[in-house]
Amino acid sequence: MIDFAGFSLLGILFASLIAFALAIEFGRYLGRRARSAGGEHVSTLEGAVLGLLALMIGFTFAMSLSRHEARREAVLSEANSIVSAAMLARLLPEPRNIEALTLLSDYTGIRLSLKAQFLTPDSLRAAVERSNVIQEKLWRLGIGLADTDNAMVPTGLFIQSLGQVFDNQTSRVAALRSHVPDIVLFGLYGIAVTAIGLLGYGSGVRPYQPRLPAYLVGSLIALVMLLIHDLDRPGSGFIHVSQLPMEEAAEAIAEQLGRPR
Template structure:
């Protein structure tokens, strides 16, 4: 069964607008068919549902923002760890120094590609498998370097940096897969549809048609929910993770290799 994250943002935007405007039109139709009269009870219920929607959207936005920040911090930590491993790899015995730096350069390129394809891309598994292979090769090189030079400095420091780099891959992959649960999205959409339905109902009581204020509310609610979708997808839309720390680390490694 497809999940919310599987749909493109443009499809989600179009579907959300149609869903909310359709809910408002259903409210208008229901008001006319029942020939309902205005009253404070309907207005009170409408206000209560809008308040519930605002609460849900606020909590969900905070959830999406915290996940986005966790991904940003994971990227920065991994870039720093890879850079440290590359610096310390230069100090281990030859020929493992040059071989390890070359593997780290390929590894950081893979990490950037993994970030670009996103957690649901078909190529993700192959890229992660190649990353794991490079990690194993680097570890084997480190063990051979330790056999030649078992001193804590520099071999031991390099092994520690390499271990941190390997651990941070798991951390970053977990952060990229940490999306807002489907049940939260379903709850927001359900409450939003109810709110829009009551908005259409109340508008029909006052003007006998769907007012511009109801349409404006539908678009505003859609905009806020789409902002949550955008934050929840670091590789799509307008809000993307800045890959500059990884690019800077890759550039420093490339400069050393050319030198």
């Protein structure tokens, strides 16, 4: 099965426009051949299929938008958990507090790298592996402090906050990997090609019916589909998830360490 995520957005747009143009011309050719049979019911059929296409577009758009919002919420949750862990790290005894803050600063830098415009599965996997290394160091640091003095309240709270940081990484990675299923996109394109082909058929059946309205509708549908693909891609395109909460978290930790912003 074709993986839509493996194609560029411009490539998908051009392929959609070409497919819709071919559907219009093929439908128009069939309509001209069937012109003698009359086209009384073509308008009804066009309306029904276009209504089905509108329903399918709305359904697919809602799926892509919900995934986009999930990614935005994941960034906010992860940034909040990192800031909470950094605040609790300041309560740890020296020099463990500086060590924990340094590790959290490095960890936040890796999480910020996920805002790259071209986020590939390989780069995401590499970022997760680097994050896991720092997670292990933070966890060993917390466990070491707990073994030294298990009555320290800050240490227990710090370990608990690390669990939230680790859980939020899993949630964010899952959100980044979540896409509209390809079978849904195949269904959307199948209905779109059929609907636009019927527009071409109608323009061929009716005498003196120009192609322009069918091409305008096809172009608009292709642009809407491009928007759906853009929302569904966290690492490329024109619509991006704001990384401001993570940037502010990195600045806050740098300030606690006395580093320049």
